[in-house]
Amino acid sequence: MREVFQQELREVRERLVEIAELVAVSIENATTAFNESNVSLAETVIADDTRIDVAAAELDELAINILARQQPVARDLRVVVSALRISASLERMGDMAEHIAQLARYRFPDKVVPKSLRGTFKEMGALDVEIARKLVELLMTEDVAIAEHIRNEDDKIDALHLSVFDKVLGETWKGEAIDTVDATLASRYHERFADHAVSISKKVQYLATGDWSPVD
Amino acid sequence: MREVFQQELREVRERLVEIAELVAVSIENATTAFNESNVSLAETVIADDTRIDVAAAELDELAINILARQQPVARDLRVVVSALRISASLERMGDMAEHIAQLARYRFPDKVVPKSLRGTFKEMGALDVEIARKLVELLMTEDVAIAEHIRNEDDKIDALHLSVFDKVLGETWKGEAIDTVDATLASRYHERFADHAVSISKKVQYLATGDWSPVD
Numbered sequence: 294m295r296e297v298f299q300q301e302l303r304e305v306r307e308r309l310v311e312i313a314e315l316v317a318v319s320i321e322n323a324t325t326a327f328n329e330s331n332v333s334l335a336e337t338v339i340a341d342d343t344r345i346d347v348a349a350a351e352l353d354e355l356a357i358n359i360l361a362r363q364q365p366v367a368r369d370l371r372v373v374v375s376a377l378r379i380s381a382s383l384e385r386m387g388d389m390a391e392h393i394a395q396l397a398r399y400r401f402p403d404k405v406v407p408k409s410l411r412g413t414f415k416e417m418g419a420l421d422v423e424i425a426r427k428l429v430e431l432l433m434t435e436d437v438a439i440a441e442h443i444r445n446e447d448d449k450i451d452a453l454h455l456s457v458f459d460k461v462l463g464e465t466w467k468g469e470a471i472d473t474v475d476a477t478l479a480s481r482y483h484e485r486f487a488d489h490a491v492s493i494s495k496k497v498q499y500l501a502t503g504d505w506s507p508v509d
Numbered sequence: 510m511r512e513v514f515q516q517e518l519r520e521v522r523e524r525l526v527e528i529a530e531l532v533a534v535s536i537e538n539a540t541t542a543f544n545e546s547n548v549s550l551a552e553t554v555i556a557d558d559t560r561i562d563v564a565a566a567e568l569d570e571l572a573i574n575i576l577a578r579q580q581p582v583a584r585d586l587r588v589v590v591s592a593l594r595i596s597a598s599l600e601r602m603g604d605m606a607e608h609i610a611q612l613a614r615y616r617f618p619d620k621v622v623p624k625s626l627r628g629t630f631k632e633m634g635a636l637d638v639e640i641a642r643k644l645v646e647l648l649m650t651e652d653v654a655i656a657e658h659i660r661n662e663d664d665k666i667d668a669l670h671l672s673v674f675d676k677v678l679g680e681t682w683k684g685e686a687i688d689t690v691d692a693t694l695a696s697r698y699h700e701r702f703a704d705h706a707v708s709i710s711k712k713v714q715y716l717a718t719g720d721w722s723p724v725d
Contacts, residue, residue: 357590364580374573374593381597462687470677473689481694 298363305359305376308352310432312383315345317425319390320486324418327393327479328411332401338394345387349380356380368500375496379432382489382496386425389486396479405475407468410460417453417483420446424490431494437501440494447487454484514579521575521592524568526648528599531561533641535606536702540634543609543695544627548617554610561603565596572596584716591712595648598705598712602641605702612695622692623684626676633669633699636662640706647710653717656710663703670700 319338326335356376359365365373396405406414424446431439457480460466461473468476535554542551572592575581581589612621622630640662647655673696676682677689684692 357586360576360590361582361586364582366577366580370573370577374576377590377593378597381594458690461690466686468686470682470684470689473686474674474677474693477690477693478697481697 298359298365298369301355301359301363302369302372305352305356305373306432308348308355309376309379309383310429312345312348312352312380313425313429313432315341315348316383316386316390317422317429319345319387320393320418320425321422323390323393323397324414324422326397327405328415328418330397330401330404332398335394335398335401339391339398342387342391346384349384349387352380353377371500375500379493379496382493386486386489389482389489392482393479393486396475396482400475405479407472409465409467410457410476413453413457413460414479414483417450417480420450420453421483421486424450424487428490428493431497435497435501437498440498443487443490443494447491450484450487454480514575514581514585517571517575517579518585518588521568521572521589522648524564524571525592525595525599526645528561528564528568528596529641529645529648531557531564532599532602532606533638533645535561535603536609536634536641537638539606539609539613540630540638542613543621544631544634546613546617546620548614551610551614551617555607555614558603558607562600565600565603568596569593587716591716595709595712598709602702602705605698605705608698609695609702612691612698616691621695623688625681625683626673626692629669629673629676630695630699633666633696636666636669637699637702640666640703644706644709647713651713651717653714656714659703659706659710663707666700666703670696 319341322334322341323338325331326338356373359373360370363369404411424443427439427443427446430436431443457476461468461476466473535557538550538557539554541547542554572589575589576586579585620627640659643655643659643662646652647659673692677684677692682689
């Protein structure tokens, strides 16, 4: 019985890693589609979001089933509850990748943002991709140093996010209203993507240390 | 023992209602601050968000404790797991109210959006307030008809959200880039607020019917 339970907990962790891998592929495709105006890649991301949603819902069902049948306590209980929360955040990360892809699709064959912002969005996109990959590693290893690293990368994204507004509100901004709208939304999606990763990192840290800090 | 457990489940439900009430007050204050450029009301909302965060974190601790001590199964288990999810959505609704209040504070003594958009944002704000109040009622009664009502109100908000973009991207738009940025963000916050309410409604419907539809 105990062994079945440990096997089920391993399965929960493996599935979280799998969903995180799907999210990492999606954000990579989404940011490429966004930066290079690749509409077929954008459509792939949009289609793949359903897979992420289904995988997250299935993981939730598994976790609730484990709670019902195994009635875990102490750390095991925290693992299962955290899995439910982490899956919700991963699902939202998938949504952010989809939103970024949708912007690329709407504006195709144009690029979403004007030249003056492309460097900034390339940097933000690369950071989101790196964070997503680190998140896979974090969920595999529960190594708290990776959680720390993700937070640092998130600080960089926050700074880039603010710099987008500086540019859009600066005197040299020549964009039309549509450019302003899209840059605002795109920047917000990139930033939220990383926020969710930080939120997951905190949950993993909590599992490792027992310290459950209040919600971000 | 059984009676203690039922009492604890009641407490979970009561606390959810309390947090929903805090959220309803915050969105009312936030939209008033936003529409009337009331900076002290905006500061109230920003301060109150911490109370919502703490209340949500405390509810989560209670729910996890119940899982550990009472090891609920079947419907009782779903109630506790749903409470965890609902508290996460309520916490985000508080964040959206805070974001709306922050826009009001940044732009004070100016209003956040130019005249041509004020009617639209008043409508969106009123709908968000109504949805928040209905949510309190829904959590009190678990009456599925209210969940239906919230979804219908959310459709109206989605339409208003799109109309903001129509206006901002239309030929008559005279706003500066800062107006475009703020209208985009404000509209998104109003819309997300309602989305979270719909997501909670689905969870309550699921509790009532047992039908857990995949994530939105």
